[in-house]
Amino acid sequence: MLSRVANSLYWMNRYLERADNTARLVDVNLQLLLDHRALDEKTLAGHWIPIVQSAGDENLFTSLHARATGKTVTEFLVFQPENTNSILAAVSQARENARMVRDQITSEVWEEINRLYLFLRSPAARQRLDSSPIEFFQEIKTSSLYLQGLTNATVLRNEGWLFQQVGKYLERADKTSRILDVRHASLPARGEPVPVSQAGALEWAAVLRSCSAWDAYKSIHGADVQPALVAEFLLLSPDFPRSVRFCVQWVNTLLRGISGVAADRFSNDAEKLAGRLLAELQFSTSEEIIDAGLHTYIDQLQTKLNDIGGALFQAYIFQTFLTPDNEQLQQQEEQQQQAAGAVTGR
């Protein structure tokens, strides 16, 4: 498989997963506020700023919006062209990568990504978001699930598929950890958290719902929402398909699928780092994590995930694929003016 193609497949899936996670995060938190009575500006900002931090760039946000409200944060995370992590930007990037490998993906997958992109760019998207945010986010989540189903049901289990899945699970692990980190301000820097209030419980439940983990969590712990249990579930659960451990388990397996190396060996840094992180997650307890401080732990975790992505790149892609500069774009456009439209005149 061409290295560039592997790279595009990997990023196509990372961006789709990113859009999906952001959609859930915004959706759940918009709904959460419906449960509150009128909130003052400060409380409101206290609710939304961590979400901006989790899914985007806080400095960029404050430079664009004076106040953090449901409206401004939604705009920032959904449509804002300046925000390279907005849903629209992520879907655009996914489509751009898909376009580059059109010959490698099935037409069903391409058409759905293209459809989602065209929808998000159309005026209908904004109307839908204004009139019914739930439906709007549902559309994105459904599209993401549809794409995952299509991939699952129609794509050859070849190298390209492995790269796609690595992209998906690495992004998902990263996103789950970021969403869990949203409420870290309510915890002490280190050590056992104080019992949560009713409003606090709602916020932690929102964290679970943002990861589509609410039902799964309840089936194990009941409705007792405790930060330590939530952290344990989202970080260490071996069975929940969005937990960090579950995702890293997959990354580790998939990487060995690419190289053909046995599970207890490694042939490159990506495999070494993934195996090491998996072992760490398998042999950790939530007490240790809480003791060290959840936020600190998550910070380190994200660095480790990034390192796996970087090592993967080193191992298989070899060369950097820079965003083409203007000169190159212009040259691409200039080629073959014997184009379809190019009948010269009479």
Add this chain to the structure above:
Amino acid sequence: MAVSPAPTNSSCPPGSGSGLLPTVLSGYATEGFFDEMFLPDGTLRPHYRKFVSRFGTIPRAELDAKRGAIDALFLRQGITFNVYGDSQGTERIFPFDLLPRVIPAAEWEKLEAGLIQRITALNLFLHDIYHEQRILKDGVIPPYYVLSAKHFRREFVNFRVPGDIYIHVCGSDLIRGADGGYMVLEDNARCPSGVSYMLENRRAMRRTFPGFFDGTGVRPVDNYPAELYEVLRHIAPAGVADPTVVLLTPGPYNSAYFEHTYLARQMGIEIVEGRDLVVRDQRVYTRTTKGQQPVHVIYRRIDDDFLDPTVFRADSALGVPGLIHAYRAGNVSLANSIGTGLADDKVMYYFVPRIIKYYLDQEPLIPNVPTYLASEEKDRGYILDNLDKLVVKSANEAGGYGMLMGPHSTKAECEAFREKIVADPRNFIAQPMISLSRHPTFIEETNHCEGRHVDLRPYILYGQKTTVIPGGLTRVALRRGSLVVNSSQGGGSKDTWVLYADE
């Protein structure tokens, strides 16, 4: 012949021989132009009868719905082109008209023979120019014109191209004038594009109107990718039994990128960008996740100038350093060959009838449009005196760029061209304004069919054998009165049906 049950309309063209016309065509007027569908007296041409009889049975509302569905399909599939110079990434579909252009068998036979004659002569010409240059020594073409041509690659004189084929893929543009006679407007011998529209238009028509094809006897076009693949395999370097063929694209920002991915997928080959290829010991390899894999044939959709920054333009960000050395060493083949741009220089176009006569000792089966060379003193005088009546083109521009449409231009535009012509006469030719044939075309604004000017680009493949795909891309100038079928200037396209029979 089934008689269409479509409702009558008193304003039908008189005597439309096939019975009744669908309402969408009622009141249609040829307005004195040569019309592809109707005779001057308003009678339907026989080869359109089967189509019209079926078309007429479709209720109007259904027709509108189908048109909308096709547009949505093209958009969803991403069959779009990027608007040149638009950095917003605006993508548009190439508007598609439901009424196909129909060509009867006997007419097509003549076109086919004429196109084969032309590509054969052009390949002989290119071989000669890059080797013995007999045609120059015999004084048939003044050497000055060839040696000064922008796309003449002197670096490749005496280089033996694989299979001795220069032009593998050609798309010659045909037009019909007021008397209905076909003429060649220009040859596209470098990287003609648009073939994916030909294929997708047919697919869309079959999908939307399966009933049209049943019993109408339309020749299929979908073997194009297979035929192209065969040509590409044919030119593989000697000794390579199972060559790896790739398609080299400038990248996703090129307006024909959709076509590149489409063709690659249909042929089952990999699409690569310059940065995916690496040359080592005069051999070309792809960079893959499992190391480097050899490549033997490159169907390149990049101009000569950009292929290799170490040989041609040093600033090329799209090419592959060392590619030309590998090519010269005979380790990789290119289609089309380097230097074919000479054949579509518009000054060379002027000489094509002579080229055919010289190499094949035949008269051209499809004539040229009368052409004046600005560098010939007599012609130049005529051109400068008649700028307001002529179409002036620069010799090496395509896509409607660098062109003056005299009758549609202002005095200032004419004067600007006069200066250019005087300053660089080698670079200009002029032709009379041809009144292109028209075809009924659905016009959204009036909700009715009106006559619009069309041309035709058939695709010719030259390998072990020469194949003209029965069909092509019919482009239509959607603006009333416009003669420019350019997609960026309000052009659209139609499916093109070549019939097995004459009606």
